[in-house]
Amino acid sequence: MTRLEQVSDLQPSYDVVVVGAGPAGMAAATEAAAHGLEVLLVDEAVSPGGQIFRAITQTPLRNREVLGEDYWRGRAAADSLLASGVHYLPGATVWHLDAGLQFGLSVGGRAAAVTARRAVLATGALERPFPVKGWTLPGVMSAGAAQTLLKASGMVPQGRVVLAGTGPLLWLLASQLVAAGHPPTAILDTTPTGNWRHAVRAFPGFLRSPYLAKGLRLLMRVRRAVRVVPGVTELAIEPGASCAAELVFHRGMRPAERMAADHVLLHQGVTPNVNLANAAGCALEWSELQACFRPRSDAWGRSSIEGIAITGDGSRIAGAEIAALRGQLAGLDAACELGRMDAEARDKLAAPIRARIATYDRGREFLDRLYRPSDHFRLPHDEALACRCEEVTGRQLREVAALGVPGPNQMKSMLRCGMGPCQGRLCGLTVVEAVAAARGVSPADVGYYRLRSPVKPITVAEIASMPRKASDEKAVLRV
Amino acid sequence: MFQRLPEACDSASRTSIHFTLDGLPAEGFAGDTVAAALLALGRDTCRQTAVSGSPRGPYCMMGVCFDCLVVIDGVGNRQGCLVPLREGMVVETQAGKREIGR
Amino acid sequence: MGESYDAAILGGGLVGTAIGLGLAGQGLRTAILDEGDVAHRASRGNFALVWVQSKGMGMPRYSSWTRESVRLWPGFAASLREEAGIDVSLHQPGGFTLALSEGELERRAANMARLVMQPGFEHLDYEVWDRAQLRQVFPEIGPEVAGAIYCPLDGHVNSLRLFRAQHIVFARRGGAYLPNFPAQDITQLPGGGFRILSGDRSIEAERVILAAGIGNARLAPMVGLGAPVRPLRGQALVTEKIAPFLSHPIVTLRQTDEGGVMIGDSQEEAGFDESTGLGILGAMADRAARMFPKLGQANIVRTWSALRVMTKDGFPIYQQSDAAPGAFLATCHSGVTLAAVHALTVAPMIAAGGLTDALDAFHPRRFHVPAAS
Known part of the structure; x- marks a missing residue:
C-alpha cells in the first residue's frame, strides 16, 4: 500500500x-x-x-x-x-x-x-435519525458515537448512562461497556413488542445463521449486568437540573416515568x-x-x-x-x-463468495424484522427538531405538509430542512416519512431529497481551484 | 464526561498532546480527535447554533451531523470529530455564525 | 366529473401562486394545479433579487413594469406578513453590480448608458461608483475590484419564505392547491370554460391561467396561445451561515437574512439538463473570492441549478386567448421581482375579465413582426 x-x-x-x-x-x-x-x-x-x-x-x-x-x-x-x-x-x-x-x-x-x-x-x-424531543441536547449522543470514542480513544461515558432505542448496535455497545467494566445504568428498549410476530417467520433462517450464537451470548451478558426497561412507547429528553438530561418515557398506557442521566445514547438502527x-x-x-x-x-x-x-x-x-x-x-x-x-473467470471466483454471503444473509431478515423501529419513533415528535441544522420542528413539518406539499424537495424549499451542512443525513428519512404520513402514501411514492455536490462542505477557494474551460468563464461573465 | 480506560491513558505508551481550549491550557492524547479530547475534559457543549444560538455538542462522532463544530487555529466551523488533535492547537467554542475570514 | 372552479392556474411556482392568491383575494374560487415533488421548478432555484438596474434593453416598458412591481413590493410584503405570519425579509437598500477591472467597469457603464438612453425609457437613477466610494459600503472588497454600478431601487427578499408565504396566503384565502396534477390536456367546454385533464382526474374552470414556466410551451397551443419559451440554465452556490457582512445585494452575490452567501449566476443553453458542473461553479466561486477575498475560506454547503424560463427576447409574455376566451398566459423569468404586480395588478385584471392595454407590450405578437426601429 x-x-x-x-x-x-x-x-x-x-x-x-x-x-x-x-x-x-x-x-x-x-x-x-x-x-x-x-x-x-x-x-x-x-x-x-x-x-x-x-x-x-x-x-x-x-x-x-x-x-x-x-x-x-x-x-x-x-x-x-x-x-x-x-x-x-x-x-x-x-x-x-x-x-x-x-x-x-x-x-x-x-x-x-x-x-x-x-x-x-x-x-x-x-445511524437512523431518532427525532424525539431533546435529541439535540448536549449530553445526548448516538450509540455509535460512544462506540467510536471507545474504539478510537478508549473512552467510556461516566456517571448515569442510559441507552435508549433498538437494534443490534445498541446491544453491542451495551455489552462492550459491560466488558469494559462500566455497565450502563439502564437500557430503554423501544423495540415494538409486536415485532416478534413479524420476525418469527424469518426465525428458521436466523437459527441456521452465524448470528444466532453470537446474539444470544451478547444479550445474556447485557441482561445480567444492566437494567433493561422493555416496551418503551414514548420518549422525550429534557434538560436536567442536576444532570445533563432527564428522560421522560411511557410504557404503553402506564403513567410517565422519569430517569436522570449524565449521558443519553440513542440508536434505532442504521x-x-x-x-x-x-x-x-x-x-x-x-x-x-x-x-x-x-x-x-x-x-x-x-x-x-x-x-x-x-x-x-x-x-x-x-x-x-x-x-x-x-x-x-x-x-x-x-x-x-x-x-x-473474462466474465467466466469472474463468475467462478465469485461463486464461493456468494455462497458465504448466502450463509450470513439467512439471518438478516429476522434481525431486520425484529429490530424495525416503530412508526412512532421514525416520525418526528412535534417538539423535536426534525432538521437539526436548520432547526425545523416536527410540528412545522406537519403544518406545511398540510398545505399539500408533495415531497421532501418541496418541503426543503418551504422550510429549509435538509439545506444545512449535513445535507439531509440527519433529517432526510424523517422528512420523507412525515410527508408520506401526511399524504397517506408510501415513502416510495414520495421519493428522497435530490442532492448535489458538494456532498460535504468545501471552501469557495477550493471550488475556485477546479479546472475550467473558456466556455465556463463565458457563462459567468457576460459583459 | 467521558473517562479514559486505564490502558488508554498509560503515559508510557501514549503521547500526551497539549493544546488550548478557549484560551486555557488543556491536554489530550495522540489518536484523539478534537471532539474526543473535549469530551474527555467534560466539555459536552462545543458550540451555539447559527440559527437559534442553542447549545450543542457532538452527536455522531463520524463526520455526518455537524454538531461538533469548533474554531480550530482561527478557522471556524470545523468538524471536531474529524480533525486529529495536534500539539499547540488553538481550539475555541463556535459561537453561532462564523465570522467572515475566521 | 371533477371539481369546478372560477379559475384554474396551471403551475404552483412563484408566478402561479402570486396570481392565485390575487385571484382568491378577488373572491374567485381558485385552484392551483401543480406537478409533483420533482419537476423543473425555477421557483426553487432563483437568486431572490428584487431588481431593476440592468433590465429593459430592447423593451423600455419592461423596465417600467419592473419598477411598478418594486414600488408595490413593500405593501405586498406587509400583506404577506399579516396574512401568513411570515416576514419575507424584503430589503430595498439599493444594489450593485461589481466590476473586477477598469475595462469591465467601462463596459458595464456603457451598457447602462445605452439602456437608459433608449427612446421611451422612464428616467432611472443610477450611479457609477469608483473603488474608493465602494469601500465605504463594502470594506472587504478585494484589490481587483475597480468599481460598481449602483441603483437605489434594487433590493432582495428571502425567496424561499416568499414561496411558502404565497402558498399559505393562497390557502388562507380559500384556494385549493392540487399537487401531483400535471395537466395533460385542456379542452374548451361548449358552454364556456375549460376542462383540465391529468390521468384519470379532471377539473373544470371558467378561466384557465397558464403559469407553468417551461411547461407553458406545451400547454399554450391547447387554448390558442403561443408560449415560445426555452430553458436557460443557471447555477448557484451558497455558503454556510456567516455573521452579516454584506449590507447590500450585489447582482451575483448576496447575503440572505439567515446568513448564507449566495453566489451566482451563470447562463448557459443546456436544454432540460439540470445538473451542475465543476467548471461553471468554479468560475463563479473564483469571481466571488476575487470580489471578497475573505469569502474564499467560507464553506460552500450547497450548489444547484435551475432552468430560467426564457423567451427569445428575454421579456415576459402576458396574453389572453382570442380563440379560447378565459384562457390566459403569464410567463417570465423574474418571478420574485414581479411577484407584487402578479398578485396586485395582473390577478385583478384577470378577475375583471381581461388584460388591459397596460400589458400590450408583452403580447407575443412582438415575435412575429419585424422589430420596429
Whole structure:
C-alpha cells in the first residue's frame, strides 16, 4: 500500500477509485489491486477500518475482550490492504462525483479533480435519525458515537448512562461497556413488542445463521449486568437540573416515568449513507423492510449509472461480514470490466463468495424484522427538531405538509430542512416519512431529497481551484 | 464526561498532546480527535447554533451531523470529530455564525 | 366529473401562486394545479433579487413594469406578513453590480448608458461608483475590484419564505392547491370554460391561467396561445451561515437574512439538463473570492441549478386567448421581482375579465413582426 498525504500526491486518473475504507471498501480496493489495477482508496478517517473497524490499526485498547473478536477480525482486512498495491488517501473529503466519473477530493483545504475508469462507492451506513424531543441536547449522543470514542480513544461515558432505542448496535455497545467494566445504568428498549410476530417467520433462517450464537451470548451478558426497561412507547429528553438530561418515557398506557442521566445514547438502527451516490445521480429505491432508501444496484453492485458501483452497507444494510464479501465482488467486477479477466473467470471466483454471503444473509431478515423501529419513533415528535441544522420542528413539518406539499424537495424549499451542512443525513428519512404520513402514501411514492455536490462542505477557494474551460468563464461573465 | 480506560491513558505508551481550549491550557492524547479530547475534559457543549444560538455538542462522532463544530487555529466551523488533535492547537467554542475570514 | 372552479392556474411556482392568491383575494374560487415533488421548478432555484438596474434593453416598458412591481413590493410584503405570519425579509437598500477591472467597469457603464438612453425609457437613477466610494459600503472588497454600478431601487427578499408565504396566503384565502396534477390536456367546454385533464382526474374552470414556466410551451397551443419559451440554465452556490457582512445585494452575490452567501449566476443553453458542473461553479466561486477575498475560506454547503424560463427576447409574455376566451398566459423569468404586480395588478385584471392595454407590450405578437426601429 502506498499512503498518500495530500492531493498533490494524486495522479490525475486511476483505473478504480474506491470511496470509503470500511470492510467493503478495503475488500474492493484490495481485490481490484490484486488483479493488477491501479486503485485509489479515499477515506475520511485518518486510518482504515470505517466505522465498524474504527481505529483498528491504532486503537489504544489492548484487552481484546472489550471490543470483542468481531472487531479484531478487522485487523486481517486492514493487513491485507496494507500488503496490497492500493494507493490510500486518508483524511480526505470526497465532495463530488459525476456521471463522467470525475471526482472532487480535498485534503487539508486543498482540492483536486481525479478521474476514474470505475468508481466503487463503499460509503457505509449512518445511524437512523431518532427525532424525539431533546435529541439535540448536549449530553445526548448516538450509540455509535460512544462506540467510536471507545474504539478510537478508549473512552467510556461516566456517571448515569442510559441507552435508549433498538437494534443490534445498541446491544453491542451495551455489552462492550459491560466488558469494559462500566455497565450502563439502564437500557430503554423501544423495540415494538409486536415485532416478534413479524420476525418469527424469518426465525428458521436466523437459527441456521452465524448470528444466532453470537446474539444470544451478547444479550445474556447485557441482561445480567444492566437494567433493561422493555416496551418503551414514548420518549422525550429534557434538560436536567442536576444532570445533563432527564428522560421522560411511557410504557404503553402506564403513567410517565422519569430517569436522570449524565449521558443519553440513542440508536434505532442504521441506514445506507446515500449522499454521494444520490448526488452523482444514481437512482434510489425504497426498502420497506429496512425502512430506508438505498441505491438501486445489481448483484455486482452496479448502480443505474455506467461505471459506478455501490457496495457494502452503503447499498444495503447487511453487516460487516457481508459488506466485505460484497466489496470483494465489486472489486472482481471492476477487474472484469477493465479487461483483467473474462466474465467466466469472474463468475467462478465469485461463486464461493456468494455462497458465504448466502450463509450470513439467512439471518438478516429476522434481525431486520425484529429490530424495525416503530412508526412512532421514525416520525418526528412535534417538539423535536426534525432538521437539526436548520432547526425545523416536527410540528412545522406537519403544518406545511398540510398545505399539500408533495415531497421532501418541496418541503426543503418551504422550510429549509435538509439545506444545512449535513445535507439531509440527519433529517432526510424523517422528512420523507412525515410527508408520506401526511399524504397517506408510501415513502416510495414520495421519493428522497435530490442532492448535489458538494456532498460535504468545501471552501469557495477550493471550488475556485477546479479546472475550467473558456466556455465556463463565458457563462459567468457576460459583459 | 467521558473517562479514559486505564490502558488508554498509560503515559508510557501514549503521547500526551497539549493544546488550548478557549484560551486555557488543556491536554489530550495522540489518536484523539478534537471532539474526543473535549469530551474527555467534560466539555459536552462545543458550540451555539447559527440559527437559534442553542447549545450543542457532538452527536455522531463520524463526520455526518455537524454538531461538533469548533474554531480550530482561527478557522471556524470545523468538524471536531474529524480533525486529529495536534500539539499547540488553538481550539475555541463556535459561537453561532462564523465570522467572515475566521 | 371533477371539481369546478372560477379559475384554474396551471403551475404552483412563484408566478402561479402570486396570481392565485390575487385571484382568491378577488373572491374567485381558485385552484392551483401543480406537478409533483420533482419537476423543473425555477421557483426553487432563483437568486431572490428584487431588481431593476440592468433590465429593459430592447423593451423600455419592461423596465417600467419592473419598477411598478418594486414600488408595490413593500405593501405586498406587509400583506404577506399579516396574512401568513411570515416576514419575507424584503430589503430595498439599493444594489450593485461589481466590476473586477477598469475595462469591465467601462463596459458595464456603457451598457447602462445605452439602456437608459433608449427612446421611451422612464428616467432611472443610477450611479457609477469608483473603488474608493465602494469601500465605504463594502470594506472587504478585494484589490481587483475597480468599481460598481449602483441603483437605489434594487433590493432582495428571502425567496424561499416568499414561496411558502404565497402558498399559505393562497390557502388562507380559500384556494385549493392540487399537487401531483400535471395537466395533460385542456379542452374548451361548449358552454364556456375549460376542462383540465391529468390521468384519470379532471377539473373544470371558467378561466384557465397558464403559469407553468417551461411547461407553458406545451400547454399554450391547447387554448390558442403561443408560449415560445426555452430553458436557460443557471447555477448557484451558497455558503454556510456567516455573521452579516454584506449590507447590500450585489447582482451575483448576496447575503440572505439567515446568513448564507449566495453566489451566482451563470447562463448557459443546456436544454432540460439540470445538473451542475465543476467548471461553471468554479468560475463563479473564483469571481466571488476575487470580489471578497475573505469569502474564499467560507464553506460552500450547497450548489444547484435551475432552468430560467426564457423567451427569445428575454421579456415576459402576458396574453389572453382570442380563440379560447378565459384562457390566459403569464410567463417570465423574474418571478420574485414581479411577484407584487402578479398578485396586485395582473390577478385583478384577470378577475375583471381581461388584460388591459397596460400589458400590450408583452403580447407575443412582438415575435412575429419585424422589430420596429
